[in-house]
Amino acid sequence: CSAIDACKNGNGGCSAKAECRRTTPGNRACVCSAGYTGDGIVCVELNPCLENNGGCDRNAECTQTGPNQAVCNCLKGYSGDGKRCTYISLCSQNNGGCSEFAICNDTELTERTCTCKQNYIGDGFKCRGNIFQELLRDSNTSRFYFHLEALPIRDIAGPGPFTLFVPRTDILNSDPRVKDWIARGVLAQVLQYHMVGCASLLYNDLTSITNITSLHGDPIHISYSQNSLVLNNKAEVILSDAVGTNGVIHVINQILVP
Numbered sequence: 120c121s122a123i124d125a126c127k128n129g130n131g132g133c134s135a136k137a138e139c140r141r142t143t144p145g146n147r148a149c150v151c152s153a154g155y156t157g158d159g160i161v162c163v164e165l166n167p168c169l170e171n172n173g174g175c176d177r178n179a180e181c182t183q184t185g186p187n188q189a190v191c192n193c194l195k196g197y198s199g200d201g202k203r204c205t206y207i208s209l210c211s212q213n214n215g216g217c218s219e220f221a222i223c224n225d226t227e228l229t230e231r232t233c234t235c236k237q238n239y240i241g242d243g244f245k246c247r248g249n250i251f252q253e254l255l256r257d258s259n260t261s262r263f264y265f266h267l268e269a270l271p272i273r274d275i276a277g278p279g280p281f282t283l284f285v286p287r288t289d290i291l292n293s294d295p296r297v298k299d300w301i302a303r304g305v306l307a308q309v310l311q312y313h314m315v316g317c318a319s320l321l322y323n324d325l326t327s328i329t330n331i332t333s334l335h336g337d338p339i340h341i342s343y344s345q346n347s348l349v350l351n352n353k354a355e356v357i358l359s360d361a362v363g364t365n366g367v368i369h370v371i372n373q374i375l376v377p
Contacts, residue, residue: 136162154186176204196229220246240364250283250363251276259358259370262288263310266297270307274334279365280319282331284339284350286374287357294374311335312377319366322348322359337377351375 125131125147126139133139133149137159140148149159156165165187167173173181175191179201183189191201198207209215209231210223217223217233221243224232233243241247251273254264263285267275275281291297300306312335320328326343333339342349348356354373361368 133159134162152186154188175201178204178206217243218246220248238364240362247361247363249276249279249365250281250361250368253361253363253368254283254285257361257368259287260285260361260368262291263313266291266306266310270310272307272310274311274316275314275366277365280317281366282315282318282320283366283368284313284315284354284356284371284375285368286313286354287370287372290372290374296374308335308377309374312337312339312375315339319362321362321367322356322369325356325369333377335377339375 122144124141125145126133126141130137131139131147131149133147134151134157136155137149137151137157140150142148151157151159151162154165155162157163164185166183167187167189168181168183172179173189173191175181175189176193176197176199178197179191179193179199181189181191193199193201193204196207197204199205208225209229210217210225214221215223215225215231215233217231218235218241220239221233221235221241224234226232235241235243235246239246239248247253251264251267254260254267267273275283297306300309312333314334315331316334318331320331325341325348328341330338330340340351342352348359350356350371354371354375356369357372358370361370
């Protein structure tokens with residue numbers, strides 16, 4: 120006589136995910152394979168994510184990848200290996216994308232607010248100071264700033280409001296009269312002829328005005344036709360409405376002479 124192998128046919132009636140083990144002649148035991156649980160007749164996958172989030176951080180997502188296998192991935196707004204996740208402050212890098220003159224505040228995950236600092240205006244992503252400061256920040260107007268700084272002229276650093284007509288940097292650099300005015304000590308008067316006090320006049324405001332008085336004391340004639348704003352029948356406004364806390368800057372393509 121020979122012993123009957125209870126596991127010989129059909130895995131002994133055990134689950135396909137189980138091992139059939141012979142015990143005594145004609146008998147067997149069904150043991151679920153690694154990663155599965157059950158009585159051996161029925162075996163189901165173990166899902167480690169169902170208990171204690173699979174060992175992942177509470178700010179991570181546990182994803183089952185196989186029987187009793189899972190991966191941990193930090194949630195959006197957190198960084199780490201999934202087992203340990205730390206909050207990412209949006210404001211910690213590059214000021215959260217806010218202006219350098221703004222305060223960045225984390226409000227909630229993936230959110231932050233940008234607020235311009237005191238004495239600056241804007242939406243937080245772009246913040247502007249007074250027009251004297253703004254002259255330096257724009258290459259089109261920086262030469263005008265350096266001339267004011269050298270003289271020195273500080274009129275437009277005050278509370279204002281002011282309207283400023285600034286000859287573009289390349290115009291100031293290339294016009295030979297500038298050196299002559301410096302030598303004669305009259306550059307200050309020329310620069311002050313480009314400033315208007317007691318008003319912050321935007322482009323649209325200027326289209327309805329024919330004359331304004333400069334800080335130098337002489338009038339500036341304004342004409343508007345064919346969508347062009349021209350000063351003293353010569354200098355055209357080519358960039359406009361750079362608004363600061365104490366006024367507005369317009370860039371022109373010629374130097375105004377009183």
